[in-house]
Amino acid sequence: MRVVDFLQQLRGLLQRLGDQQGPELAEAWQGVLRSLVARTSADASALLVVHGPGLRPVAIQGLPEGVAGRTFVLQEHPRLDAIAKAPGVCRFAADCKLPDPYDGLLDDGLTPVHDCLGVPLRDGGELIGMLTLDALTPGALADLDDEGLLAAAELLGTCLRLSQRLDSARLQLALNHAPESHCNQRLVGWRSAPMRKLMASVELVAATDMSVLVHGETGVGKERIAHALHHGSRRAGGPLVVVNCAALPASLIESTLFGHRRGAFSGAVSDHKGHFQMADGGTLVLDEVGELPLELQPKLLRVLQEGEIQPLGSDQLRHVDVRVVAVTNRDLAQEVIQGRFREDLYHRLSAFPLEVPPLRQRLDDVMLLAGHFLEQNRVRLGVGNLRLSDQARAALLAWHWPGNVRELESLLARASLLAMAEVDRLASPDARRRSLRIDTVHLGLKTPPLTRSAAHLDEQVSAQRGTAHDLLPLREATDEFQRDCISQALAMEQSWAGTARRLGMDPGNLHRLAKRLGLKA
Structure with a gap:
């Protein structure tokens, strides 16, 4: 050198x-x-x-x-x-x-x-x-x-x-400070274009006091975005209070959010601070906000408009300085049309809406997230290392992830345990101290991956029926698919470096894979 x-x-x-x-x-x-x-x-x-x-x-x-x-x-x-x-x-x-x-x-x-x-x-x-x-x-x-x-x-x-x-x-370091129990991914999993766009919006709005509506499918990591908004804001030194609206008993929601005075109702034996008062000077995250009953929504709207709460049993208004981040997996606009959510409250909460994309739209992030979860499982199981076989990686990238990131986390936890049990059964227990390999059999992804359209699915089914007798074993079929992809990319790029860029692979990994597939001496 x-x-x-x-x-x-x-x-x-x-x-x-x-x-x-x-x-x-x-x-x-x-x-x-x-x-x-x-x-x-x-x-x-x-x-x-x-x-x-x-x-x-x-x-x-x-x-x-x-x-x-x-x-x-x-x-x-x-x-x-x-x-x-x-x-x-x-x-x-x-x-x-x-x-x-x-x-x-x-x-x-x-x-x-x-x-x-x-x-x-x-x-x-x-x-x-x-x-x-x-x-x-x-x-x-x-x-x-x-x-x-x-x-x-x-x-x-x-x-x-x-x-x-x-x-x-600065935003990344703020994400680092989010509690692990609430933010399993932290910095992981936003290499894809949809997540880059989302995180740019998070950085933009985090510095303001605007109310934010974080919405998306179950398991996409909406809580992580809510934490990022707090830790990237001027309120990062203040309290972050998270309340799950769906878990609150209907009779106690108002007391839980706004507080109460002693004697306000049967069982109120002492004064109680509500979540809004607890979050004073910081951020209040209303998780599953779409579950709030209609009769309580006007009171929430008043707090957002006036910045004042009135605890149950009190005739005094109390000023609070709270930034509200609402989180939901429901389509609140549709809920408004159906009469289940107030339109004025919806517009107040969604001053800056953020949609977290589902994992199937951000496949570039799957391997980063997988590596993070594998390291967590490696530590928990006490093994030397956990890695995915080529076939397992291909299976993860082909899956449609109906449960999103949460499904990936659970899937790899189960697969890691199965891989460890297999090694313990077939080899010396000391073998796991070195490395465990997770294969497709451990993943157990048995249903076909989601296709782009019903017509595409029909074409696949027809093709499979017509050539059922020609089906190859999974390993051979995977190798053939990878061989075709690499050959086509190499023909277009005319160099291994360009081929690696087009396929989104590390050059060293591509060279090893090409050598194993017989494409490179």
Whole structure:
């Protein structure tokens, strides 16, 4: 690696990075890492940033896409922990017994003996990120100059500090602070165009006090958007109160929202603050707002218009400063037409409507989300690593996800458990300490994926009936489909780099897949 050429490339990328906005940062980071490893013999590399107690990749090369959705907790990954504590370049002996965080995630697999190094990225004395390089061949990284790596680390640290000053990074850090129990995805899963558009709107309206209506199908992650609106606003230091309107008994809804005085009704033995008063100075999230009874809706409208509440049993009005975010999976406009929701309240709540797209419209995010959920299951089950086979990845991308992100989370939890049980039954229990592979049999997706139209479905059924005797085994059919896709893309692009871009794949993964399919020597 020529240090001068390398640093010149990174300086140019540093300038470009400073001009990027929003999700384009991910593409800029990929460019930084691609330039860094271009002159090395690394088979897998990652650029990670500090995320809570661990690190999250912002760019990867030669690793499955789902790795970008994982968070690597330092105390659970001794190699990463050693790199974090190292004063400079940290090299591991080829036969080092410490488990590698990427072991088992590659189809080729990282052999027990391989080359590995890492460089910590620091801001002063504080760890802010890390660069890791792995090579399947021992000694392949020995010629890398430590001085050049440290110079690269210094410039990468500058890039990282710059990115943290961008407005979009501010929103991402706000999302990081959302409680895990309410926001399982956090930063994961908005690489797709529909989610980029949504998050741009979230960033725009978060800085205001406008009421927001977050709507979408069940399981798409509406609560995550509600949390993002709060943590990205000037109210982030104030309370965030979430109330599920559907879970409130009809007789107690008014008291729960607006509070009551002692003796206001039978059983009211003391004064009670309502949710509006609890959220004073912050944000109140009204989940399942479409379930509010009609008779209570005028009182909610009054609070939104006047900013005042009147607790039950009190003759005093109390001013509250609350930003309301309403969440629903119902079509409230249709509810208005049907007479089940007040039109004036609907318009007040939907001053800025946000629709969260269903997962079937954002398939580019599936692998990121899958990687995040697999890491959660890896920790919970105590296994070395969890990865998806090529066939399992294809099955996830072909599924229509009627239950959206929540269905994906539950599906992978079940599949992880089944994969672990299979290994325990067929092999030594120690086998799971290395890596578990989830295959299509563990996913159990048996019904055909959703097609674009009924006519398309009829055409598929007719074609399948006419060629039933020609059906191939699933593995062969999948390989044939992948072979055709790659061949067509290669014919159009005339280069493997262009083919990888057209197919949305990491170049290293594409080369390995093409080699396995017999398309590349």
